[in-house]
Amino acid sequence: MKALIYERNVARFAATKLLGLAARPKISISPLRLVDIDPPELPGSDWIRFYPKLSGICGSDLATITSNSSRYLEDFVSFPFVLGHEMVGEYLSPDGLMKRAVLIPSLTCEVRGTTPKCRFCEVGQPQRCQLLHLGSIAPGLQTGFCKGTSGGWSQELIAHKSQLYDIPDALSDEDAVLLEPFACAVHAAMSIGDNLNTQVAVIGSGTLGLLTIAALRALHPNAEIFAAAKYEHQKQMAMLLGATTLAPGDNLYRQARTIRGSQMIAADKPADGFGIIFDAVGSSATIEQALRVAAPGADVILVGMPKDSRIDLTPLWMKEISIKGTYAYGTEDLEGERITTFELAARLAQKLPLSKLLSATYRLDDYEMAIDHALNSGKRGAVKIAFDMRKSHKRESWSR
Amino acid sequence: MSPRPGFILDVDKSTPPSLFWHGEGFRLEKLPVGSRVIYPPEALDPLKDPLGTIAQALEHPVGDSSPLSSLLFADMRLTIAFDDLSLPLPSMQSPDIRQMVIEQILDLAAAKGVDDVVLVAALALHRRMTESELRHILGDRIFDSFNKMGRLTQHDAEDPSNLIHLGLTDKGEDVEINKRAATSDLLVYVNVNLVSMDGGHKSVATGLASYKSLRHHHNVKTMVHSKSFMDRHNSQLHSSNWRMGRLIKEAGVKIFQVETTLNTNTFPDSFSFLQKREWEWNLKDRTGFIAASTALGKTPPWLSRKILHSIRSPYQLTGVTAGEVEAVHDITIENIYKQQLVEVRGQTDILTMGLPYIGPYNVNSIMNPILVYCLGLGYFFNMYKGMPLVRKGGVLILSHPTRREFDPTFHPSYIDFFDNVLADTTDPLEIESKYESAFATDPWYIHLYKTGHAYHGVHPFYMWYWGAHALDHLGAVIILGGDPKTVHRLGFMSASTMSDALEMAQSFVGPDPSLTHLHSPPLLMADVK
Numbered sequence: 001m002k003a004l005i006y007e008r009n010v011a012r013f014a015a016t017k018l019l020g021l022a023a024r025p026k027i028s029i030s031p032l033r034l035v036d037i038d039p040p041e042l043p044g045s046d047w048i049r050f051y052p053k054l055s056g057i058c059g060s061d062l063a064t065i066t067s068n069s070s071r072y073l074e075d076f077v078s079f080p081f082v083l084g085h086e087m088v089g090e091y092l093s094p095d096g097l098m099k100r101a102v103l104i105p106s107l108t109c110e111v112r113g114t115t116p117k118c119r120f121c122e123v124g125q126p127q128r129c130q131l132l133h134l135g136s137i138a139p140g141l142q143t144g145f146c147k148g149t150s151g152g153w154s155q156e157l158i159a160h161k162s163q164l165y166d167i168p169d170a171l172s173d174e175d176a177v178l179l180e181p182f183a184c185a186v187h188a189a190m191s192i193g194d195n196l197n198t199q200v201a202v203i204g205s206g207t208l209g210l211l212t213i214a215a216l217r218a219l220h221p222n223a224e225i226f227a228a229a230k231y232e233h234q235k236q237m238a239m240l241l242g243a244t245t246l247a248p249g250d251n252l253y254r255q256a257r258t259i260r261g262s263q264m265i266a267a268d269k270p271a272d273g274f275g276i277i278f279d280a281v282g283s284s285a286t287i288e289q290a291l292r293v294a295a296p297g298a299d300v301i302l303v304g305m306p307k308d309s310r311i312d313l314t315p316l317w318m319k320e321i322s323i324k325g326t327y328a329y330g331t332e333d334l335e336g337e338r339i340t341t342f343e344l345a346a347r348l349a350q351k352l353p354l355s356k357l358l359s360a361t362y363r364l365d366d367y368e369m370a371i372d373h374a375l376n377s378g379k380r381g382a383v384k385i386a387f388d389m390r391k392s393h394k395r396e397s398w399s400r
Numbered sequence: 401m402s403p404r405p406g407f408i409l410d411v412d413k414s415t416p417p418s419l420f421w422h423g424e425g426f427r428l429e430k431l432p433v434g435s436r437v438i439y440p441p442e443a444l445d446p447l448k449d450p451l452g453t454i455a456q457a458l459e460h461p462v463g464d465s466s467p468l469s470s471l472l473f474a475d476m477r478l479t480i481a482f483d484d485l486s487l488p489l490p491s492m493q494s495p496d497i498r499q500m501v502i503e504q505i506l507d508l509a510a511a512k513g514v515d516d517v518v519l520v521a522a523l524a525l526h527r528r529m530t531e532s533e534l535r536h537i538l539g540d541r542i543f544d545s546f547n548k549m550g551r552l553t554q555h556d557a558e559d560p561s562n563l564i565h566l567g568l569t570d571k572g573e574d575v576e577i578n579k580r581a582a583t584s585d586l587l588v589y590v591n592v593n594l595v596s597m598d599g600g601h602k603s604v605a606t607g608l609a610s611y612k613s614l615r616h617h618h619n620v621k622t623m624v625h626s627k628s629f630m631d632r633h634n635s636q637l638h639s640s641n642w643r644m645g646r647l648i649k650e651a652g653v654k655i656f657q658v659e660t661t662l663n664t665n666t667f668p669d670s671f672s673f674l675q676k677r678e679w680e681w682n683l684k685d686r687t688g689f690i691a692a693s694t695a696l697g698k699t700p701p702w703l704s705r706k707i708l709h710s711i712r713s714p715y716q717l718t719g720v721t722a723g724e725v726e727a728v729h730d731i732t733i734e735n736i737y738k739q740q741l742v743e744v745r746g747q748t749d750i751l752t753m754g755l756p757y758i759g760p761y762n763v764n765s766i767m768n769p770i771l772v773y774c775l776g777l778g779y780f781f782n783m784y785k786g787m788p789l790v791r792k793g794g795v796l797i798l799s800h801p802t803r804r805e806f807d808p809t810f811h812p813s814y815i816d817f818f819d820n821v822l823a824d825t826t827d828p829l830e831i832e833s834k835y836e837s838a839f840a841t842d843p844w845y846i847h848l849y850k851t852g853h854a855y856h857g858v859h860p861f862y863m864w865y866w867g868a869h870a871l872d873h874l875g876a877v878i879i880l881g882g883d884p885k886t887v888h889r890l891g892f893m894s895a896s897t898m899s900d901a902l903e904m905a906q907s908f909v910g911p912d913p914s915l916t917h918l919h920s921p922p923l924l925m926a927d928v929k
Binding site for chain 2: 245246247251254255258262263264
């Protein structure tokens, strides 16, 4: 089968890191290669074969390819691995029919068959599981970062039965491929509780930022959501998905002041600000911006995977800000109902135009073009780029 | 040879291109055959003895006023208020006319033994002036004498301890003005009347007022019904000010008004081409134009601005009148009309105009997009008597680069107005009802107005209301050479060439439209019959 495999190759890793990866020709120097390999063996009877149809390119994938991901994650991956963890695909059900499903990529205690389960998996918080190296498969925090499972950027992978989320007919493949990142956004939006009585800012209007806006709007209908978007298409999408106000560029600092009728100490230093800030980018610059536009006592929530960062934490200390990460998905408490984040996300997704975020799809053979498009999605008027394993023709297709 | 009156040129094939201001530069545009170009009258001859004329005016006031010297006495409280740097434009060469008048008033006060004298810059909600700007207006002698004693002040419309509420007009308008001025034995107001909107009761009732008072006439309804606000008798802005002025008088505030008029000798010799009609340009004018436009075209905007704002205008005095406010102002308006009025027959489908780098609210600063709007749709559009130069539903074509540039020190609330308010709506009434109060009472804007050099938080709203009559009247506005995104935010269309602009305009006014170009500089006012 065809697969895009990421190998441990120090020379290529270093070269990519050194040169950066802004342009397509350089993708060829990264440790990513298109290969023809055998599908992985099933490690047990609870495992089945899964055939991706659409598989998205995520920010964490790009960070891996461009050698920008944190070294902290080194112990939570096993090489070589096939990338891809946002996917919709098919599997053969026991009744002999092919079923559509989204894969929940977390490789936690239940998937690994670890007994007893860790205390987090035991209570429905698998996103907090740190025992990602034990059990029947190789280390890896998710499918797409694990040697033994293959990944979404291939024609076939293996999945534990608990990883399958059967999707309703109401969701098209193009909607469903966004369900995994949307579940991340829903989990983030649920993390602020249900008594939202402050203005919220969302920094970053890529896929995760836009989905966070959509989740906030769906779960907190009265929320005042300020979106910091750079490009015109992002602004339009942010408003479509529920942002109340757009804060272009540096204006977020001024917005932070204005919403509280406060003062500006300096051009990037409002004296008051947003009560909750979601950083859907995770760079040093955006985390620092979040801390600066935060009101004293505010919560800063990191939704996007942070990079190696150098941040001036003085405002965090001086304004008594809480900074918190939200990762993946687990179980949520929705007005007394215990519900998995994926189930909640799927419910909400049926009322949202998620597929509008899918800007272009590519064949695996055209991975250099696809990754180039994803790396430059903002500039090129795109949001989400995905691989389409249904395709036999070569040229890219546009869903919008 | 006496100065020639205004002139209307009918464009034919041999007519040279017309000069348009284009922000910090110029454009030469060939207008369609059959277009009209309105040229202002030439600069009037100046008064031969300005100092003597000032002295004469102070001692021979008009109306029911006594000579200034007879109103001064030893133990009195004397307040001298004066117009701020928004007038004249550009700033005039030293000595400024205000300095010349105030020096004579101070001499008379000193001769009478008046010690308690305070100078107040009548800012209304304008920004506080810098030391160098005050020195330019008043001269070093006055500045040094009064500033160090704390007797040179700038009106603070947000200082409740120095405001006094004098009552309500018969229309229920609050009249709240500077307390020191209102409680003085005599308030002398020294004005510069650059255009017919200035002066009269507007000097005190606006220049020394608070937001509580100003909001009664600086609002959309008043501005839409001021047709135009350059024509006092058809301006609700002025009717309101006149009601307030009369109430101020009835409340016992004794005002001695000094109004001055200038000719339109606006630019120094190196820019002589700006003062002339294009077909009369000589070699020096042509060379000057090429040199100036080439140099400015190759200079970054910030530097062009710096160069242009350093120009000091050689304005000359054409009139000084002192005494009772209304009697003084009637004479002033006659003088203004003598200099600026041009009779024009009939309206036009399309009106074109070039907007310069400077307007009343960006002296030594950036002409931001809201000020571009205000200068075009507020000031220049309203330079008419009778009826607008352009017909109802007609098109206004403005030439200006209209960049998204702001001066954060002088215009902080403008940035938020542009980014937040205009992103939501450009409708003046909606803007007024939805956003004005929050901006007007915003503590940060108030802080910057009181302690820095910022226009009041509500000021961009007034700029938008200034253009409300034009917005109501026009079918479309096109900004020639304007940044498309910025122009779009203003609610207008941008065109890169005049022929594109004319083509776009025809979709609003139909084929074969009539076109009139309002030529400036210098300033002119159209008397449209």
